[in-house]
Amino acid sequence: MRMESSPSNRTSFNTADGLSLAVDVRHPSGEPTLLFAHGFGQTRGAWNAAAATLAARGCRCVSFDSRGHGESARVPNGDYHMQPFVDDLLALAHAQPQPPMLVGASMGGLLGLVAAGEVRPSPFRALVLVDITPRWETAGVERILAFMQAHPDGFASYAEAAEQIAAYLPQRRERKSEQQLRPLLREGADGRLRWHWDPALLAGELISECERYQPRLFEAAAKVEVPVLLLSGERSDVVSQSTVEEFLALVPHARHAEVPGATHMLAGDANDAFTAAIAGFIGSLEPAFRPRGEGEATCHEVLKCP
Incomplete structure (x- = not known):
């Protein structure tokens, strides 16, 4: 069924x-x-x-x-x-x-x-x-944090972000599409795409x-x-x-x-x-x-x- x-x-x-x-x-x-x-x-x-x-x-x-x-x-x-x-x-x-x-x-x-x-x-x-x-x-845990901290300046395109995720998760067969990535990235005033989380999560205590x-x-x-x-x-x-x-x-x-x-x-x-x-x-x-x-x-x- x-x-x-x-x-x-x-x-x-x-x-x-x-x-x-x-x-x-x-x-x-x-x-x-x-x-x-x-x-x-x-x-x-x-x-x-x-x-x-x-x-x-x-x-x-x-x-x-x-x-x-x-x-x-x-x-x-x-x-x-x-x-x-x-x-x-x-x-x-x-x-x-x-x-x-x-x-x-x-x-x-x-x-x-x-x-x-x-x-x-x-x-x-x-x-x-x-x-x-x-x-x-x-x-x-250190591997996860290293990935989260690796791209403070963001990405020029969704394709670039997808490439970095694929390198981090090599066990996944398919790369994420732009549609799948949109909820995970925010476009800044400079046009760069940055991860959805607040950078302060990584900077504080x-x-x-x-x-x-x-x-x-x-x-x-x-x-x-x-x-x-x-x-x-x-x-x-x-x-x-x-x-x-x-x-x-x-x-x-x-x-x-x-x-x-x-x-x-x-x-x-x-x-x-x-x-x-x-x-x-x-x-x-x-x-x-x-x-x-x-x-x-x-x-x-x-x-x-x-």
Whole structure:
């Protein structure tokens, strides 16, 4: 059975400190609600394919651009800190008609761990952590930051930007088109195209705060009571076997599945397997979740599941 794409309803959400966040809602009347939180330097567009598929299967899918990212507002003074990101996520979760299942990639997953471990009752029905654990491999994070910092003067054309992305993500077979790149780039007064994120995200204390957050992350993770699925990429340089084992010892009720061939950019590398894993997880928690379509693989058929 072929799943039809689900169009999104574009809306906005105002944070406690007055910023406007760009939000997409697919299948507003569906359930359960999935709240998608992207990684550092990404946008809500990273979830488009997965959210459309899961919305077509009956889920209410909400994705948003974090402050300073994509079409969301930037902090006026450029003074970014981790706690407001956590507060934004909590506010969005509490604004949903029911506690959502959080699907959080990298930074989004860390914010979810803090919120799920520190707030009672939990703001989430369950957690899906996408290639992130409370301890991460420094080399992988440094590679991401190096890419983000590499082109402060931007690009002369979309083709030039596509070339740089292709070099950064050699596992991807197709280069991004101009249409795909438009949401990721902003044209400056000088005509140059620069990435969507606020440069102040890289210039302030936010990066160093991530390291200082690790004790808080471990403490929060140990207090998470809701169901947890950790999805990791087989070729990830941010999550490793040792960090996964450490996390599973800390959160013994968590499940883990590894997506073959995928890197840290898991949803983009292997979206079908990624989506199947989430659907299988939802099905294990929500008996009323509609059955899989004909020919659609289960998590255990496409992933390395324990």
